[in-house]
Amino acid sequence: MVEVKQAGRGRSADPDTDPAAGGATLQALAVGENLVASNAGWTFAGEVSKVFDSHVSRSVPLYHEGHRLIAQVSDFFVKSDSVVYEIGSSTGSLTRMLAERHAGKTGARFIGLDVEPDMVAQAKRKCADLRSVELLQANAVEFEFQKADLIVAYYTVQFIAPKYRQQLFDKLYQALNWGGALMLFEKVRAPDARFQDIATQVYHEYKLDRGYTSDDVVGKMRSLKGVLEPFSTAGNLGLMERAGFVDVTSVMKYVCFEGFLAIK
Numbered sequence: 001m002v003e004v005k006q007a008g009r010g011r012s013a014d015p016d017t018d019p020a021a022g023g024a025t026l027q028a029l030a031v032g033e034n035l036v037a038s039n040a041g042w043t044f045a046g047e048v049s050k051v052f053d054s055h056v057s058r059s060v061p062l063y064h065e066g067h068r069l070i071a072q073v074s075d076f077f078v079k080s081d082s083v084v085y086e087i088g089s090s091t092g093s094l095t096r097m098l099a100e101r102h103a104g105k106t107g108a109r110f111i112g113l114d115v116e117p118d119m120v121a122q123a124k125r126k127c128a129d130l131r132s133v134e135l136l137q138a139n140a141v142e143f144e145f146q147k148a149d150l151i152v153a154y155y156t157v158q159f160i161a162p163k164y165r166q167q168l169f170d171k172l173y174q175a176l177n178w179g180g181a182l183m184l185f186e187k188v189r190a191p192d193a194r195f196q197d198i199a200t201q202v203y204h205e206y207k208l209d210r211g212y213t214s215d216d217v218v219g220k221m222r223s224l225k226g227v228l229e230p231f232s233t234a235g236n237l238g239l240m241e242r243a244g245f246v247d248v249t250s251v252m253k254y255v256c257f258e259g260f261l262a263i264k
């Protein structure tokens with residue numbers, strides 16, 4: 001028996017698969033950082049929340065550069081009375097960076113939301129010394145946003161089921177003040193099969209170059225089935241346009257990782 005530490009909060013799984021479930025469903029998959037997950041069962045709970053910072057910065061190209069870019073762009077939108085949201089704040093690294101950058105704007109509030117209680121606990125520890133930061137356990141789809149000048153979603157919407165995405169973007173557009181901004185970073189699908197094939201292989205090689213094993217790469221891919229659902233660039237632009245955004249530009253692109261800036 002293999003202990004599936006992160007996928008099911010200590011649930012045991014049979015590595016020889018569960019035939020009753022059609023095989024493979026409960027197989028423990030190595031995904032790197034000594035984590036294991038189950039097929040189509042990736043979760044941010046438990047062990048993942050403890051090693052998230054190393055896992056995400058090793059897996060996502062330009063992870064730190066993306067944070068710095070968002071911090072720089074935030075200068076155009078954050079005022080002394082601003083409300084700033086990060087949706088899917090995980091361990092609070094980006095929310096903390098934004099709060100520190102604007103520490104001189106004494107009335108500004110930085111609110112991190114995460115649906116996963118273990119992540120909120122990690123973020124509260126990381127941001128304990130910052131009075132301008134609030135960290136809330138909440139599902140962004142159901143959350144009632146206050147009027148905001150900046151909303152950031154950094155590789156989060158891809159984990160929200162497609163059936164809820166349009167209503168989320170509609171809410172975000174409504175929540176922004178006129179002139180406020182949404183910064184959306186997402187893993188994106190390529191426009192056609194040939195480009196997608198290249199993107200998939202380049203990204204797998206990126207992970208191998210960062211020291212992940214072939215088993216880790218395949219394990220993570222299998223664990224993310226039905227959990228991480230990227231839209232294409234056009235799909236993301238469509239979500240934003242239908243919500244009401246007219247002024248949208250791409251601010252970063254690295255193969256299948258893209259950052260958008262949308263201004264209301």
Ligand SMILES: C[S@@+](CC[C@H](N)C(=O)[O-])C[C@H]1O[C@@H](n2cnc3c(N)ncnc32)[C@H](O)[C@@H]1O
Nearest residue numbers: 044088090094114115116139140154155156159
């Ligand atoms: C890839 S991580 C985000 C990384 C983070 N923004 C950063 O800069 O390090 C995705 C996060 O989104 C959270 N999440 C997923 N669905 C959510 C939802 N519906 N509402 C709020 N948070 C959600 C997950 O719990 C996870 O912590």
